[in-house]
Amino acid sequence: MNALKPADLSLWKGRKDEKFGRPNYWYEMVKASSLEELKSSANKQLAILGYAVDEGVKRNQGRVGAIDGPDAIRKMLAILPNHFINPTDILDFGNVACVDEDLDGAHGHLSKSVSQLLSQGAFPILLGGGHDIAYAHYAGIRHFLDGQGKNQTIGIINLDAHFDLRSNKNGNTSGTPFFQIAHDCKAKKQAFEYCCLGIQCSANTQTLFNTADELGVTYLENTKYTIEHWGEVKNCLNDFLQKVDKVYLTIDLDGFSSAYAPGVSAPSPMGFSPDIILKTLDLLIESQKLISIDLAELSPKYDQDNATARLAARLVHYLVSR
Numbered sequence: 254m255n256a257l258k259p260a261d262l263s264l265w266k267g268r269k270d271e272k273f274g275r276p277n278y279w280y281e282m283v284k285a286s287s288l289e290e291l292k293s294s295a296n297k298q299l300a301i302l303g304y305a306v307d308e309g310v311k312r313n314q315g316r317v318g319a320i321d322g323p324d325a326i327r328k329m330l331a332i333l334p335n336h337f338i339n340p341t342d343i344l345d346f347g348n349v350a351c352v353d354e355d356l357d358g359a360h361g362h363l364s365k366s367v368s369q370l371l372s373q374g375a376f377p378i379l380l381g382g383g384h385d386i387a388y389a390h391y392a393g394i395r396h397f398l399d400g401q402g403k404n405q406t407i408g409i410i411n412l413d414a415h416f417d418l419r420s421n422k423n424g425n426t427s428g429t430p431f432f433q434i435a436h437d438c439k440a441k442k443q444a445f446e447y448c449c450l451g452i453q454c455s456a457n458t459q460t461l462f463n464t465a466d467e468l469g470v471t472y473l474e475n476t477k478y479t480i481e482h483w484g485e486v487k488n489c490l491n492d493f494l495q496k497v498d499k500v501y502l503t504i505d506l507d508g509f510s511s512a513y514a515p516g517v518s519a520p521s522p523m524g525f526s527p528d529i530i531l532k533t534l535d536l537l538i539e540s541q542k543l544i545s546i547d548l549a550e551l552s553p554k555y556d557q558d559n560a561t562a563r564l565a566a567r568l569v570h571y572l573v574s575r
């Protein structure tokens with residue numbers, strides 16, 4: 254089996270409405286592409302790349318199922334209305350797979366792909382897959398920026414119930430990505446700028462809180478990451494944004510309340526709600542520092558009426574429609 258499976262355009266289908274000059278729905282705009290044929294374009298290029306891997310979740314003793322996440326999100330994106338006025342290329346690059354349980358190999362493919370997408374001026378939208386996607390995604394952005402020769406600082410903004418700062422001394426998993434990034438930053442003498450919003454006291458051990466403190470992580474707990482506390486959230490985000498040149502945004506769907514996102518490995522009854530996320534996205538878009546995004550941990554077999562997949566798709570729609 255190849256580690257990079259080409260786009261399956263049969264996932265992109267929907268209603269057939271009367272045409273009025275531009276595409277009515279996303280499915281009408283999506284083109285299959287490959288890294289080899291990607292060229293810089295005058296049009297805005299949105300690059301969808303799936304990470305159909307739940308080996309990291311399995312290793313982290315979680316409930317597997319995230320392997321089917323990317324295609325479930327594509328199906329829900331396909332049926333959303335198009336509001337672009339200017340021509341936009343939505344390119345689907347298919348899915349990275351994990352062959353023979355080689356998680357590091359899958360990460361290598363993903364990193365290389367991200368770096369190539371960025372070097373052609375595309376905006377990557379990655380669909381997971383376990384949250385170990387974050388390690389590979391960050392590495393791809395880092396590689397691209399290092400290649401530009403400027404010493405640019407990447408700020409990681411993770412919307413999540415979990416720090417995912419577990420030690421990887423027993424191997425890399427979906428619980429270790431930001432620990433791994435911190436380690437790499439230290440080795441390369443680069444700043445580790447990590448902001449985690451939605452952290453739950455009931456979902457992280459004291460060891461994880463200690464690790465976060467030792468690494469200088471900026472975080473807000475779920476009790477503070479609410480629309481009622483927007484003033485504090487905004488200050489926290491603005492302070493963080495000031496320190497960084499580019500922002501890599503990663504959304505772990507298990508950070509949402511399970512009322513909104515039941516289809517994940519580790520559901521959160523006390524998670525955040527979409528209103529605070531939309532405010533956060535508005536602020537990040539305004540900053541003009543967003544370089545790449547991903548959504549992780551969708552596990553369709555635990556979803557209800559595709560609620561979590563629909564939420565993921567609508568977040569992407571919200572982001573790129575602005």
Ligand SMILES: N=CN[C@@H](CCC(=O)O)C(=O)O
Nearest residue numbers: 313315384415417427428519
């Ligand atoms: N990526 C998820 N990480 C969580 C999972 C927690 C759980 O499975 O309950 C973590 O390791 O803390």
Ligand SMILES: [Mn+2]
Nearest residue numbers: 414415505507
């Ligand atoms: Mn999580």
Ligand SMILES: [Mn+2]
Nearest residue numbers: 384413417505
């Ligand atoms: Mn996570």
